[in-house]
Amino acid sequence: MVTPNCGQSVLAVFRHVEPLVVLEQLGTSLFNTALLMVVKARCANTTDPATGTPASREENQQRAMADFYMAYNLIVQLMPIVSALLLARAGDRGWRRAPIVVPLCGYLLSSVSLLLVVILRLPIQVMFGAAVVFGVSGGFCAYWPGVMTMASLSSTTETRSQVMMRVELMYGAAGLLGSVLSGHVFLLYSSRVGHGTVLLSVCTILHFLSLVHATFLLQVQQVANQPDESSQLLPLSSSRVPEETSLTKTKVNVVLLFAAAVIYASSVGGAVEILGIFVIKEPLHWNAAQVGYGNAAGFVIFLTSYLGAVIFRRCMTDAALILIGMLSFACGIYFTSFVTVTYMFYIARSLSLFGLIPMPTMRSLLSQQFPASSWGITLTTLQLALRLAALAYIPAFTRLYQRTLDWYPGFIFMLSSILAVLAMIPISAVGCRLSQQGPSEETAVSTEKRQVEKEN
Incomplete structure (x- = not known):
C-alpha cells in the first residue's frame, strides 16, 4: 500500500505548475549563458585588430554585443504582442494550457537554433530569426502570465501573494542551479564541434521535457464564469458601498499598479x-564560469525575496512589501555603478536581496481587482504593457551605455536606481488608498471574493 500511495503523491506533485517552472528555467538559464558566450566569441572575431589599442578593441566588442542584444531583445519584446493576447483569450475561454504550451514550443525552437549556430558555424544573426519565431509563439509574455494564472486558480485571495512568491521561488532556485552549472558545462566540448554543444544539448532536452510536462501532466483547474463578471471589475454586494464609487476606486488602483509596474x-x-x-x-x-556565478547571484535574490515576503507579510501590507523591495533594488543597483572588482559586484547584489518582491505582489494586488475568469487576460495585459515599455527602455539604456562607456560605464545603473525610486510614488498612493478603505467596504469585498471562490 505504501508504494502506490507514494507513486500517487509524486504524480500529484508533478501535476502542479512548479515542476514545469523548474524544468523551463533550468533550460533557459543554460541558454542565456550559452547565448552570451557565443555572442562574445562572434563579436570578438568580427572586431578589426587594426582599430588600435586593446582597450579600443574591447570597446568595439562591447558596442557590437550591445547592438546585438538591443536588436535581439527588441524582437523578443515586440513580436509577442498579438499572439500573447490571443493565447490569453484562449486561456480564459477554457484552454488554460495554450498560453503555456505554445510558448514552450518557441523556447524549444530557440535552443535548437542556437545549437545549430554552434555546430554548423552559422552566422549569429540566425538568432534574430529564432527570436521572431519565439515571439510569434507568445514567448515569456504569454508563458509567465499563463503560469501565474494557473497559480492563482489554485489559491485563495488571502494566500495568492504567497503562492505567486512560491512560484517565483522555484523559478529562482532553478535559475540558481542552472546558472552555477552553465559556465562549467559550457567549457565541455567535443573536438568536432567545440564549446557550447554539450550545454545547448542539455538545454534542448530540458525544454523538450518541459513541453511534454505542460502537454500531458499539468493539471488544469477550470473556473466557471459568474453571471455578472462581464459588467464590472469586482462584484460587490454591500448596500453601504455604492457600486459606482467602488468601481472608480478600483480603476484608479489598477492604473496606479500598472504605472508602478511599468516604471519598476x-x-x-x-x-x-x-x-x-x-x-x-x-x-x-x-569568463564563462564567472558569468554563471554572477547569474546565480541574481537568482539567489529569488530565494531571499521569498523569505522576506514570508517574514514581513506577518506585520506589513502588500504595499509596504512592494516599497521594501523597490528600495532594496534601488540601493543595490546604485552601488553597482561603483563596482570595479568582483567582490564589490557580489556586495551590490546582496543589497538587492528583496528586489524581486514587488512584481509578484503587484500581480497579486492586480488580480484581486478582477474576477477569476479575467485573470489570464489581465495578467497578460500587464505583461504586454511591460513589453511595450521595453521598446523604449532597451534602446535608451543601450545607447546611453555606449555613449558613457569611455568615461563612466556605471552611469546607467545610477539611472536605473532613480527609476526604481520613482516607481515607489504610485505604490505609495495605492497603499494610502487601500488603508483609507472603509471597514464595511473591505469586509464586503473579502466576503464576496470568498463566496466566488467557494462557488468555483
Whole structure:
C-alpha cells in the first residue's frame, strides 16, 4: 500500500505548475549563458585588430554585443504582442494550457537554433530569426502570465501573494542551479564541434521535457464564469458601498499598479540588460564560469525575496512589501555603478536581496481587482504593457551605455536606481488608498471574493 500511495503523491506533485517552472528555467538559464558566450566569441572575431589599442578593441566588442542584444531583445519584446493576447483569450475561454504550451514550443525552437549556430558555424544573426519565431509563439509574455494564472486558480485571495512568491521561488532556485552549472558545462566540448554543444544539448532536452510536462501532466483547474463578471471589475454586494464609487476606486488602483509596474520593470530590465555585457569588459573581465556565478547571484535574490515576503507579510501590507523591495533594488543597483572588482559586484547584489518582491505582489494586488475568469487576460495585459515599455527602455539604456562607456560605464545603473525610486510614488498612493478603505467596504469585498471562490 505504501508504494502506490507514494507513486500517487509524486504524480500529484508533478501535476502542479512548479515542476514545469523548474524544468523551463533550468533550460533557459543554460541558454542565456550559452547565448552570451557565443555572442562574445562572434563579436570578438568580427572586431578589426587594426582599430588600435586593446582597450579600443574591447570597446568595439562591447558596442557590437550591445547592438546585438538591443536588436535581439527588441524582437523578443515586440513580436509577442498579438499572439500573447490571443493565447490569453484562449486561456480564459477554457484552454488554460495554450498560453503555456505554445510558448514552450518557441523556447524549444530557440535552443535548437542556437545549437545549430554552434555546430554548423552559422552566422549569429540566425538568432534574430529564432527570436521572431519565439515571439510569434507568445514567448515569456504569454508563458509567465499563463503560469501565474494557473497559480492563482489554485489559491485563495488571502494566500495568492504567497503562492505567486512560491512560484517565483522555484523559478529562482532553478535559475540558481542552472546558472552555477552553465559556465562549467559550457567549457565541455567535443573536438568536432567545440564549446557550447554539450550545454545547448542539455538545454534542448530540458525544454523538450518541459513541453511534454505542460502537454500531458499539468493539471488544469477550470473556473466557471459568474453571471455578472462581464459588467464590472469586482462584484460587490454591500448596500453601504455604492457600486459606482467602488468601481472608480478600483480603476484608479489598477492604473496606479500598472504605472508602478511599468516604471519598476523598466528600471530592472534596463539594468539587467546592460549588466550581462558590463561584467565581460575590464575591469571585471569575467569568463564563462564567472558569468554563471554572477547569474546565480541574481537568482539567489529569488530565494531571499521569498523569505522576506514570508517574514514581513506577518506585520506589513502588500504595499509596504512592494516599497521594501523597490528600495532594496534601488540601493543595490546604485552601488553597482561603483563596482570595479568582483567582490564589490557580489556586495551590490546582496543589497538587492528583496528586489524581486514587488512584481509578484503587484500581480497579486492586480488580480484581486478582477474576477477569476479575467485573470489570464489581465495578467497578460500587464505583461504586454511591460513589453511595450521595453521598446523604449532597451534602446535608451543601450545607447546611453555606449555613449558613457569611455568615461563612466556605471552611469546607467545610477539611472536605473532613480527609476526604481520613482516607481515607489504610485505604490505609495495605492497603499494610502487601500488603508483609507472603509471597514464595511473591505469586509464586503473579502466576503464576496470568498463566496466566488467557494462557488468555483
